Amino acid sequence: MGRVFSVLTLLFLILIPIGVGLYIRFDDGKVWRGHREVFYYKDRPLFTSYDAFYFARWAREEVEKTYRAGKLDPLRFVPDNYITGNVTYPSPIPMESYIGAGLAKIFDTHIENISYYLTPLLSILFVVPFVLYFYRLGLPVSGFGGALLGSISLIYLIRTSICRFDTDSLNLFFPFMAGYLLFETYRVEDKKLRIALLILAGLTLELYNWWYSHPGLVTVIFMFYIIYVASIRRINFSKEDWKNLTVLFLLSNPLTIIEGVKNFYGSVYTYLYSYFHKSVEGGFPNVQMSIGEQKHFNLKLLSEMTGGNEIILIVGLASFLILLYRYWKSLVPIIPVFLIGLISFKGGNRFAMYLSPFVGAGLGFLADLLIKFLKDRERLNQWMEKTAVILLSIFIGAGFVFANEKSVKFVAFPKITPGLTETFLKLREITPEGSWIWTWWDYGYAIQYYSNRAVYHDGGSQVSPKTYFVATTFSTSDPRVAYNTILGISNLGAKGIEDLIKKGVKPQEIRDEIFSGEFSKPIKHPVFWIFTSDEFGKFGWINYFGTWNFDLKRGRRGLLKPLKACTLIDRNILNCDGLLIDLNKGTILVSKREVPIKYLVVREESRIGKRKFNDRGLIVEFISDRKEKMVFLEDEQVYRSMFNQMYILRNYNKNLFKLVWDNFPTSVVYQVRQ
CATH class of the missing domain: 3.40.1380.40 (Pyruvate Kinase; Chain: A, domain 1)
Incomplete structure (x- = not known):
């Protein structure tokens, strides 16, 4: 019975984080189904990440049998794909696209419908190796806490929501699974079983590289396994140790590990160095300054994203560092994942999802210490110990769910409109x-x-x-x-x-x-x-x-503000978002301060009218088309820009451009005359 109770306890520790993780992801479906006009285009749910379209195209072409591995890709980075010949289809096809294509063929449906279910289901798989790892260490609540917090943390939820169809859905599973298998290699006595574990770990790393195409991570995990063996053998490697390392090296693919050295350097440069520099390639501005996922968080925001609040982040991280100090040899195989998580303190919000499991494990470690304390003083028998594990896990889990209220209420929104x-x-x-x-x-x-x-x-x-x-x-x-x-x-x-x-x-x-x-x-x-x-x-x-100035190394943001909820409160006074626009005086009242209006521009259908009020000031534009009425507030540089003239006003040079599709405000399409 004791063994049965242990198995049931382990199942509890695994299944509860999986169940909670799936619930908070699929719970969004109620909102999606209730507002199909926002979340669907006809029978297709809309993707919730930009990169989803990347993998979806490969999947669609695989279904259509037009995917050409290693051949020139005619749709990306023109004209350089034709000039250099280096812009090619990935070879082999990305694993996510391959899986999506296979399932789309089986169920005869769009890739979007596959991604609705696939991403959440894959995202919670990391729970299994994570819980097993700490359970084998004798720290069951640590494993449970890390698995639960990792699965419900806001940053991981955002990056693994329904219809995300992105690689983050397995980016915790593969390194944790590889780490767990490598950890077990020197805990088993049977040499054949050890080789089997190494073979499985090597295949896991090879699949990880196929999934994520970042060989540098495979290289780092392999290097940390060498450290793991060295710490156990005290650097005195035996012939068997070298044999084991050789098996892992070969099964992980030597070319992948060698290529990973260069890839690792490139990744560090991209995320930690080039982000903080304003110029790239000879002085041109660096667009990475504007990319949200590469901006570092402040502590409060990082806390909300990883643990729910600052107390959980600080206490959990401090506790995990103590755990790491006491069990560092055993944890070496998954330290690379922890180090990736620490990057979130410097730059790159995507890395925060790697930190959450360790924060949760740290708080769970406090419960494991309590159980160990009582057990050492013979106040707990085996049944009481397992019961304490379950009760403390429930207590910690409830605290995590309560602290992560934003995750519970989070609803994934598409990156594109119908x-x-x-x-x-x-x-x-x-x-x-x-x-x-x-x-x-x-x-x-x-x-x-x-x-x-x-x-x-x-x-x-x-x-x-x-x-x-x-x-x-x-x-x-x-x-x-x-x-x-x-x-x-x-x-x-x-x-x-x-x-x-x-x-x-x-x-x-x-x-x-x-x-x-x-x-x-x-x-x-x-x-x-x-x-x-x-x-x-x-x-x-x-x-x-x-508007980049190459001498000053900066540009200007300009003012372009769409004004909503505009209502007439007098015959010639418009209230827009609390701004009072006086069309008699030509002023805007902002916080009891009058700002002059230079021009009032009105577009009605294809007619554009313009009225001057002052020699300087802002420009107010009224757009009254068949579909929608809109008001914009702009400075003069933005007003004269092609974005405003061609898109908002549809005022363009007919000798240079031809209007071919006008669906303002959703889109406007011009052909460039040649």
Whole structure:
């Protein structure tokens, strides 16, 4: 009976975190089904991450039998894919795409419907090796606490929600499973079983690399296993130890481990060094400054994301450090995961999800210490010990759920609207096959997925000078400069810019030559410029890069504020979000201070009217189209920008651009004339 009770206790420690983790993820379904107009496009739920479109395209092409592993990818990073030939389909196809494609074929449905269930189900698998690891250490509540807090922490929930379809769903499972298997290799006496564990660990690491394509992590885990063996053998390796290391090295794929050295260095540079520098590639601005997932948290926000509050984070982390001090030899195989989590204190919010399990384990360790204290004084028999484990786990688990109220209430929202989904699908109809799409990078993957059209940059290629030049077309007031830039980049690509830099041409000189039309040669592919509604909120950063001053190494954000809930409180006084716009005096009342209005601009259908109030001040725009009435507050630089003129006002140079789709405010599409 004692053995049965132990098994039941272990099942409790595993199944409760899994059940709670699945519940808070699938609980979002009630909101999604109740508001299908927001969360669905027809019969397709909408993805909740930008990268989901990346993996979904590969899956869709695998289903359609058009995926070409290792061959040139015609849809990514034009024109450089044609210039260099280095922009190719991943080989092999990413595991997530492969699994998604297989399930989509079996159930005869869209990839989105597969991702609705797949991501949450995969995300909680890490619970099994994590609980087993600490259970074998004699720290059952530590394992339970880490598994539960890890599965419900807000940062992990956000990154593994329904329809996320991203690699984070197994990015805890693989390293914890590999770590657990490696940990067990020197706890078993049977040599054959040890080899079997090493084979399983090696295959796990190989699958991890297929899943995440970050060989540097495989290399680090392998190196820490060497440290693990050295700590046990006190550096006196036997022939058997070398044999074991060789088995792991071969099964983990030697090429992966060797490649991982370079990959590890590149990852450290990207996330810890280049983020804090404003310029890349010879002085062009660094777009990573604007990427939310690479910004570091303050302590309060980091606490909310990982543990629920500051007390849990601080006490849990301090307790885990004590645990680590006392059991460091046994924990060496999973220390790499802990170190990744610590990066969240410096930069990169995605790494906070690696920290949560250790914070939970630290708090659980306090309960394990109490149980051990009572057990050492013979106040607990085996039955009482298991009962104490369950009761303390319930107590700690309830505390975690209570502290993580934001996780319980969290509802995952799509990264795309049904309207934009319709627009990108519409691109297949209104643009010829082989067209190139000029727009901001965030929806690059989505355009590739829905429209099967090529883009200049996307979520995996936005860190290049091309992103700066895309931004300049949005912020410039000169349509000819925008036109020359689009054609210039279409001919040069990032490779051409890199070659000019190697020749000693300064970034400002490259910019001026492109602006002047030095490289504005016709190209074979039709080019379409798309403006989308998400860019209202992103325009501050777009304008910042587009107005970059190479001497001062900064740009200007500019003012573009969509005003909502506008109502007339008098015949000529408009109340918008608490701002009082006096259309008689030409002023805006802000906190009892009057701000002058320079222009009042009104667009009704295709007619644009303009009234001047003052020689200086802000610009107020009224847009009254068939679908929607909108009000914008802008400074003069933003008012004159192509973003405002072509997108909001649809005032454009007909000799350079042709309007082909007007679905404002969702999207506006122009063709670049050649």
